[in-house]
Amino acid sequence: xxxxxxxxxxxxxxxxxxxxxxxxxxxxxxxxxxxxxxxxxxxxxxxxxxxxxxxxxxxxxxxxxxxxxxxxxxxxxxxxxxxxxxxxxxxxxxxxxxxxxxxxxxxxxxxxxxxxxxxxxxxxxxxxxxxxxxxxxxxxxxxxxxxxxxxxxxxxxxxxxxxxxxxxxxxxxxxxxxxxxxxxxxxxxxxxxxxxxxxxxxxxxxxxxxxxxxxxxxxxxxxxxxxxxxxxxxxxxx
Amino acid sequence: xxxxxxxxxxxxxxxxxxxxxxxxxxxxxxxxxxxxxxxxxxxxxxxxxxxxxxxxxxx
Numbered sequence: 600x601x602x603x604x605x606x607x608x609x610x611x612x613x614x615x616x617x618x619x620x621x622x623x624x625x626x627x628x629x630x631x632x633x634x635x636x637x638x639x640x641x642x643x644x645x646x647x648x649x650x651x652x653x654x655x656x657x658x659x660x661x662x663x664x665x666x667x668x669x670x671x672x673x674x675x676x677x678x679x680x681x682x683x684x685x686x687x688x689x690x691x692x693x694x695x696x697x698x699x700x701x702x703x704x705x706x707x708x709x710x711x712x713x714x715x716x717x718x719x720x721x722x723x724x725x726x727x728x729x730x731x732x733x734x735x736x737x738x739x740x741x742x743x744x745x746x747x748x749x750x751x752x753x754x755x756x757x758x759x760x761x762x763x764x765x766x767x768x769x770x771x772x773x774x775x776x777x778x779x780x781x782x783x784x785x786x787x788x789x790x791x792x793x794x795x796x797x798x799x800x801x802x803x804x805x806x807x808x809x810x811x812x813x814x815x816x817x818x819x820x821x822x823x824x825x826x827x828x829x830x831x832x833x834x835x836x837x
Numbered sequence: 838x839x840x841x842x843x844x845x846x847x848x849x850x851x852x853x854x855x856x857x858x859x860x861x862x863x864x865x866x867x868x869x870x871x872x873x874x875x876x877x878x879x880x881x882x883x884x885x886x887x888x889x890x891x892x893x894x895x896x
Binding site: 633634638643644645647648651652655690691694697698701702705706708709807810811814815817818821822825830831833834837 | 843846847848849852853855856857859860863864866867868871872874875878879882883885886
């Protein structure tokens with residue numbers, strides 16, 4: 600995965616297969632979650648928002664960690680591919696964070712009676728959105744893309760402190776948001792017929808991130824390496 | 838279960854379908870925009886190179 604042309608060729612080969620697998624996971628997850636799973640005994644059908652809300656929220660944290668780690672790798676070893684993956688992660692991470700907030704709001708209204716409350720979980724997730732937007736803005740503001748990558752990596756690493764805060768917010772503070780149902784050490788307090796679609800959707804969302812970040816990274820590499828031979832070959836083949 | 842019941846979602850249809858609709862649009866944009874961006878980048882690079890070549894041949 601070292602050199603940009605190798606990265607470009609390799610990802611070009613695997614992208615169609617990833618897309619197929621992603622579509623399959625999401626299709627079966629949606630069928631299981633919207634059709635097969637029974638209504639919740641407390642929340643009725645409204646709980647079905649879980650199948651977009653929770654995978655989005657999980658991905659909002661996961662993508663941030665990937666962005667910060669790749670940023671650090673770029674910072675330390677000056678690996679171009681890592682720099683490009685870091686910055687390409689920001690828009691999709693921001694999208695997942697936005698989706699977690701919006702679907703949470705659409706779930707909160709019928710369940711809590713409010714679109715928004717300033718509680719620990721919601722507020723720390725909103726800060727995460729601002730961190731992503733900060734990364735995107737900072738990168739766009741600096742002309743030299745390698746300098747920009749370094750600046751963005753430092754911002755991402757500083758913001759990393761927010762990740763455990765989001766995760767533990769429902770345990771550290773009294774909040775309206777429900778506690779963890781899946782990621783706890785004893786058995787998850789959710790029935791298998793509801794859990795399986797959730798895991799399928801989570802897998803599908805993770806693959807979706809991989810697909811989206813690879814497509815972005817390929818474009819970013821072409822722009823950065825516009826004077827190189829491998830981009831010339833790409834233009835000739837077009 | 839019929840289609841009306843399915844769309845009604847026990848009275849929560851609005852909240853559920855809005856959530857899924859927004860998610861679909863946002864995710865679709867995350868595929869469409871990067872692909873367009875890449876196409877545009879390739880075109881820009883090709884144009885830039887052509888201009889450079891013309892300038893070289895003028896000299």
